[in-house]
Amino acid sequence: MSQSNFSALSHQAQGSSQRSAGAGIGGLLVAMFDRMADWSERRRQRLALEALPDHLLSDIGVSRADAEHEADKPFWRGGTLSGDADPIHRARHCWSGGCLCGGVRYEIDVRPEPVSFCHCGQCRRQHSHVGAYTGVPRTALRLVAEDTLAWYASSDRARRGFCARCGSGLFWDALDGGPRITVTVGSLDDPSGLHVDRHIFVDQKGGYYDIGADGVERRTSTGEVVE
Numbered sequence: 565m566s567q568s569n570f571s572a573l574s575h576q577a578q579g580s581s582q583r584s585a586g587a588g589i590g591g592l593l594v595a596m597f598d599r600m601a602d603w604s605e606r607r608r609q610r611l612a613l614e615a616l617p618d619h620l621l622s623d624i625g626v627s628r629a630d631a632e633h634e635a636d637k638p639f640w641r642g643g644t645l646s647g648d649a650d651p652i653h654r655a656r657h658c659w660s661g662g663c664l665c666g667g668v669r670y671e672i673d674v675r676p677e678p679v680s681f682c683h684c685g686q687c688r689r690q691h692s693h694v695g696a697y698t699g700v701p702r703t704a705l706r707l708v709a710e711d712t713l714a715w716y717a718s719s720d721r722a723r724r725g726f727c728a729r730c731g732s733g734l735f736w737d738a739l740d741g742g743p744r745i746t747v748t749v750g751s752l753d754d755p756s757g758l759h760v761d762r763h764i765f766v767d768q769k770g771g772y773y774d775i776g777a778d779g780v781e782r783r784t785s786t787g788e789v790v791e
């Protein structure tokens with residue numbers, strides 16, 4: 565190998581090593597930028613958590629002291645806790661659900677409303693017993709699988725969404741085009757944290773059971789509150 569060739573190779577090697585050092589520094593900068601973006605996002609989440617009113621904090625099982633403690637952490641202290649010990653993890657609880665066979669899957673971006681028990685004859689036929697429903701804004705419900713989703717117009721004012729393969733009841737959708745859709749509580753993956761706040765259509769309940777004294781509001785099919 566001639567000197568000039570060696571020199572050329574050496575130069576090439578040096579250039580290559582400079583390029584890789586450059587990529588290394590670039591990589592470090594990108595990693596640092598990502599880390600700072602994580603910190604910044606975590607900081608944003610902490611402030612959002614701290615800004616929640618007491619009743620919403622209590623809904624997600626985070627105490628005011630937990631939220632303030634989290635917000636007081638220095639910005640670089642990222643996820644130092646894991647799972648349910650982490651208030652931000654709890655605050656970001658993802659509401660999801662689907663049918664028995666998985667042909668229909670959905671996600672909900674907001675905390676669903678309290679649960680209504682519906683005692684009407686249609687719910688009895690569809691769900692074997694009382695229908696348990698929650699409500700969400702239509703815009704907050706996202707179908708992530710709908711291959712087997714079918715609809716049945718159960719009356720001139722509503723249609724019921726169900727899985728055409730496994731039969732699970734999923735949605736009750738008023739045809740008035742309102743902003744809200746109701747979702748069966750039984751189809752939620754984890755309905756814990758929700759509570760029942762009313763019985764509806766109690767005048768149509770099956771004659772084989774008593775609702776019992778549970779202290780929860782009761783309404784008839786015309787919306788009248790009864791004892």
Ligand SMILES: [Zn+2]
Nearest residue numbers: 663665727730
């Ligand atoms: Zn199914």
